[in-house]
Amino acid sequence: MARHEKATGGLTMQEGNRHDARLPGGVDTAEVSIEEFCGALASRDMAGLWSRPPMPAHPIPQTRAHLWRWDTVAPLARQAGRVLEVDEGAAQRRALQFCNPGLRIGTTEALFGAYQYLDPGEKAPAHRHSPAAIRFMMTGSSVYTTVDGDACWMEPGDFVLTPSWAWHDHTNQSDEPAIWLDVIDVVMVATLESIFFEDHPTGMQNVAGFSLSEEKFGHAGLQHSDGAAWPKPYSPLLRYPYAQVDAALEALQKQSDDSSVTLEYKNPVTGGPALPTLTCQMTRIRPGKPTAPRRQTGGQIHTVFRGRGRSVIGGKEFTWGPGDVFVVPSWVPVEHEAEETADLFVASDRAALEALHLYRETELPDRQKVADTFEPAPATDTDEAVPAVGQGRREP
Numbered sequence: 001m002a003r004h005e006k007a008t009g010g011l012t013m014q015e016g017n018r019h020d021a022r023l024p025g026g027v028d029t030a031e032v033s034i035e036e037f038c039g040a041l042a043s044r045d046m047a048g049l050w051s052r053p054p055m056p057a058h059p060i061p062q063t064r065a066h067l068w069r070w071d072t073v074a075p076l077a078r079q080a081g082r083v084l085e086v087d088e089g090a091a092q093r094r095a096l097q098f099c100n101p102g103l104r105i106g107t108t109e110a111l112f113g114a115y116q117y118l119d120p121g122e123k124a125p126a127h128r129h130s131p132a133a134i135r136f137m138m139t140g141s142s143v144y145t146t147v148d149g150d151a152c153w154m155e156p157g158d159f160v161l162t163p164s165w166a167w168h169d170h171t172n173q174s175d176e177p178a179i180w181l182d183v184i185d186v187v188m189v190a191t192l193e194s195i196f197f198e199d200h201p202t203g204m205q206n207v208a209g210f211s212l213s214e215e216k217f218g219h220a221g222l223q224h225s226d227g228a229a230w231p232k233p234y235s236p237l238l239r240y241p242y243a244q245v246d247a248a249l250e251a252l253q254k255q256s257d258d259s260s261v262t263l264e265y266k267n268p269v270t271g272g273p274a275l276p277t278l279t280c281q282m283t284r285i286r287p288g289k290p291t292a293p294r295r296q297t298g299g300q301i302h303t304v305f306r307g308r309g310r311s312v313i314g315g316k317e318f319t320w321g322p323g324d325v326f327v328v329p330s331w332v333p334v335e336h337e338a339e340e341t342a343d344l345f346v347a348s349d350r351a352a353l354e355a356l357h358l359y360r361e362t363e364l365p366d367r368q369k370v371a372d373t374f375e376p377a378p379a380t381d382t383d384e385a386v387p388a389v390g391q392g393r394r395e396p
Contacts, residue, residue, distance in 0.1 A: 063109050063299045063329035064102035065313040069376050070304075070323025075384035077117040077179055086124050093124055095182055098301075098325055106187040108299025108327060110349040111278075114182045115325075118143065118172040126169035126200035132234070132275045133168075133184035135160040136303060136345050137242075138323060139387045140178025145170050147238050149208035154180060156390045157242025157305055159265055159345075161274055163234040165196070169204050179387065181303050181325070183347040185277045213238040217268050220244075235267035235274040242305075249284040249343070259289040260336070272351075279350035285309065285338040293335040293368055296361035300328040300348040306390055307342025311335065315371040322389035333364055 032040075041047055073096060080094050095114040098107045107113040115138070118124060126146070135145055137154040144151045145160050147168050152160045162168040172178050189195050216224050217237040230236045245263060252261040262283040265274045273279050285291065285307070293312070302311075308321045314332040328334045336344070353359035 059297060059331040061109065061299070061329035061332065062102045063100055063106075063327060065316055065318070065327060065329060065332060065374070066098075066100055066102075067318050067320065067324060067326035067374055067376055068098050069379070070321070070325075070389065071386045072377060072379045073115055073325075074179060074323060074386050075379070075382045077115050078177060078384040078387075079382055081117055081119045081177060086118070086122055092127060093182075094118065098327075100327060102329075105190075107301055108187075108349070109330065110185060110188040110191075110299065110352070111301060111347065112182075112184050112186050113301045113303075113325060113347070114184075115179055116170075116182050118170055118178045120172060120175045120177060122172050123204060124170040125203045126167050126205045128165050128167045128198050128200070129186075130164050130194055130196040131184050131186040131189040132164040132277055133162045133182055134275070134278060134280055134347065135162065136181040136183075136305075136347075138179045138181060138303075138305075138389050139391050140172065140174065140180070141176055142174035143170070143172045143178045143180075144210070146205050146207055149205055150212040150238055151207045151210045152213070152239040153211065154178075154239075155242065157245070157343075159240040159242075159245075159280060161235060161238045163232070163275060167200055167205055169200070177387070181345070183278065183280075183301055185275075185349065185352070188277060188349060188352065211239065214241075220268075223268065230269045233276045235265075235269070237268050237274075240265050240274075245282050246343075249282065253284060253286070258286075259291045260285045273354075275351065276355065277349060277352040279348050279354075281346045283336075283344045283346060285336050285342045285344065287338045287340050287342075290337040290367065291335050293333045293364040293366070294361060295331050295333045295364070296348075296350070297330050297359055298349045298353050299330050300334075300346055302326050302328065303345040303347075304389075305343040305345055307338050307340050309336060309338035309340075309342050311337075312368045312370055315368050316374055317370045317372070318374045331360075333368055335367060 038051055077096055084094055086094050095116040097112055097114040100107050137156050137158045139156055143154045145168055147162055148166050154160055213236055248263055260283050262281050265280045267274055304320050304322055304324045306322055310317055310319045313328055313334045318326055350359055
């Protein structure tokens, strides 16, 4: 290269960013500036890589750390029962979505979380869709979700799958309202332009039986040996009862002095995640013993099932109690400290990131300094009662 020439964004140009050239499309130019060249690219729906911001050294999430209080959301959910009928069409689900203030859409960059409400004696009609979802029961009794004909009871603390393209509907047989957490990978699937949806032709499914998946796959370490392999990419076990999770966490905590213990809901056939796009876990935190600060790729939705405490997320303090929901953005450090034994249900897109070999996590050497405190939105004035989290019973 001659000394009076320089390379700019892969183009060799003379002093003054001038170069005798021919624009794309065969347009003759005597002298073309880099700005004119970029304009020519833009007019043809193109751009030079050099015009883009440099690739960051680490994730810079748009998702914000945020928290929604149970005593704010639960009365609104019950109020929704008075103003919105559940029927076929747009109002098939009475779900109040958690909208992250840093995002155009979504609770995290990949997931939507919501609290869904079902009145006593009410049914939500069946449909299916390509996004996969989970249910985590907060309060209610005698409620079940039917998944491809298998009626799965939902007691408080239970975890139920509604996999991609599986028929599902909801039934509340009791005289009490029910609220549960929905988490769905719809933001990820929409970004990939792969959403499909279909209403059930008869409105509700025929119930083939109750707890069928548990009878066949719900026994730890034992698998039905019928010679038929499970052909689907998600767990054949559709319901994971809290009673089993609670007992397992208690046993683990007896054997460990760590500040927390965590269980992941797994596919019993493969040992992989219960759903191919979602990782769901339950973490039990000891009171008065802070967890080490950690960060990981992928946004996380935390739901407090029991206990009270605080979390420091990116230097901001969040206090929480039963039923509260909060978000930890990708690669933002988080640490927890419980005032009493606490169970946090955590849903994230970790499974999808692991499948793409994009998942990372690390533990930080020092605790974070608190620079700010989160102030939640004030509770709405309403005469609706705030139901207690974790209360309910199953009627056969």
